[in-house]
Structure formats: structure tokens, C-alpha cells
């Protein structure tokens with residue numbers, strides 16, 4: 001981790017996480033008690049305690065995203081009962097992988113209220129993942145299609161010319177044709193459609209991505225989209241074109257404001 005990354009980490013994760021942790025304590029007085037047809041397993045029961053400590057304030061007593069805190073958020077917490085996840089590495093209609101959920105807990109979703117739980121012990125995070133899965137029986141049935149629902153990370157390979165001036169220039173052109181309507185000409189999330197959308201388009205000049213720290217994470221968003229949000233998938237563009245876009249986004253992130 002370079003000095004710059006460390007500073008960014010502190011600025012963009014640690015302070016917001018600390019703030020949110022405080023906020024959480026204000027809202028976490030009510031314990032979660034979902035209506036269920038089945039008893040919880042021992043791991044799910046352990047996860048329920050973790051949930052009541054760290055998550056209930058925003059995600060709601062019943063895991064449906066209805067909480068006092070959520071009323072103040074532009075990015076609304078998901079409804080765990082429908083098990084439709086935005087931030088995952090599997091295609092539309094698929095469940096996220098456990099790695100996807102663990103990744104969200106460790107990294108958080110910067111630029112949204114969802115904090116990082118990097119410092120919470122792994123076993124507690126595994127338990128809370130089991131608990132949020134217990135809200136929907138989609139998980140019991142498993143992936144609807146094992147072949148189609150594999151994580152796209154398996155296939156992603158960063159090209160050697162990633163970030164080259166040529167690829168950035170190409171990315172800029174493809175961006176102008178496909179992305180400005182929502183993300184704006186400069187990538188600041190202020191395109192003409194922005195105010196009509198239920199979720200604000202991401203400011204792509206912000207130096208940290210919600211999807212994750214690596215260019216592969218941004219490539220994944222372009223490949224599978226963000227299910228249930230206005231952000232479409234761009235799998236109709238060639239891999240080279242998607243890498244050109246990721247190069248351009250990395251350039252916008254480093255350029256700063």
C-alpha cells in the first residue's frame with residue numbers, strides 16, 4: 001500500500017466509517033425479529049446478533065431496508081427478502097457469491113452510506129452473511145443456472161496496454177457516446193438524465209470506486225451492470241472497448257477535481 005493509498009483509505013473509509021458507526025448507535029436500539037417459518041441455524045443465530053449490533057440501524061429490523069436512517073439516504077439499502085443484489089460479480093438474475101458479499105463487507109460501498117466492516121472478525125462476517133441469506137428462500141434453491149451464474153472475475157484478464165494514453169483516448173470517445181447522459185460530460189454524475197433517476201449516477205472523478213479497489217472491479221460493473229439500478233450492463237461492447245472505458249475512468253479518478 002503506497003502512502004497515497006493509505007491517505008485515501010483514511011480519508012474515504014476510516015472517517016466515514018467512524019461517523020456511520022456513531023450514527024448506527026443512535027438507531028440500533030430496536031432488535032431485529034423477522035417473521036420466519038423456520039428456526040435459525042446456530043450460525044444464523046450468531047449472525048443475527050452481529051446484524052443487530054452493526055446493520056439493523058440502516059437495513060431495518062426485518063432486513064427489508066426500511067429504517068429511520070434510510071429515509072435520509074439517496075442510495076437506499078436493499079430488501080434482503082427479494083435477494084436482488086446490485087454489487088455482485090454474477091450476471092442479472094443470479095445470486096451474488098459469498099466472496100461478493102464478503103468483499104462488500106470488507107470494502108464497503110464508498111460514496112454510499114454503506115460502511116466498511118474490515119475490522120470486524122471474519123467469523124462474525126461469515127455469520128452475518130448467513131443471517132442475511134436467511135431472509136429469502138432464493139438461497140435454498142441456489143443459483144438458477146450454475147453455468148451462467150459463475151463469477152465473471154474468473155474470465156477477466158487485464159490487458160498489457162491498460163491505462164496507456166491510446167486506450168484512455170479511445171475510452172474517452174466510447175464514454176462520450178454511451179455514458180454522458182447519466183454520468184455527465186466530465187464524469188461528475190451530473191448528466192441530463194441524472195435528476196430523473198431513482199439512484200444518483202456515480203461521480204466517476206471521485207478517487208475511490210464502490211465496486212472495489214481494482215480496475216477488474218470496474219470492468220466487472222461494465223460487464224454485468226448493477227442489477228435493480230439504472231446502471232446498464234455494457235457487455236455488447238468488446239472487451240477491449242470496456243478496458244478502454246476502465247482506463248478512462250482510472251484517468252478521471254487520478255486527475256482529481
Ligand code: HEC
Nearest residue numbers: 020054055058075076077078085086087104112113114128
Ligand atoms: C450506515 C448505514 C448502513 C450500515 C450500518 C450498513 N449498511 Fe449495508 N448498505 C447500506 C446502504 C445505504 C446500502 C445501499 C448502497 C447502494 O447500493 O447504493 C447498503 C448495501 C449493502 C449491501 C449490498 C447490497 C447490494 O445491492 O448489492 C450489503 C450486502 C449490505 N449492505 C450488508 C450490510 C451488513 C451485513 C451490514 C452490517 C454488518 C451493513 N450492511 C451495515 C447502509 C448501511
Ligand code: HEC
Nearest residue numbers: 178179182199200201202209210211218221229230231245
Ligand atoms: C441510464 C443511466 C446510466 C448510464 C447510461 C450509465 N450509467 Fe453508470 N451508473 C448509473 C447509476 C445510477 C449508477 C449508480 C448505481 C447505484 O449506486 O446503484 C452508476 C454506476 C456506475 C459505476 C459504478 C461506480 C463505482 O463506484 O463502482 C461505474 C463504473 C459506471 N456507472 C460507469 C459507467 C460507464 C463507463 C457508462 C457508459 C459506458 C455508464 N456508467 C453508463 C447510471 C448510468
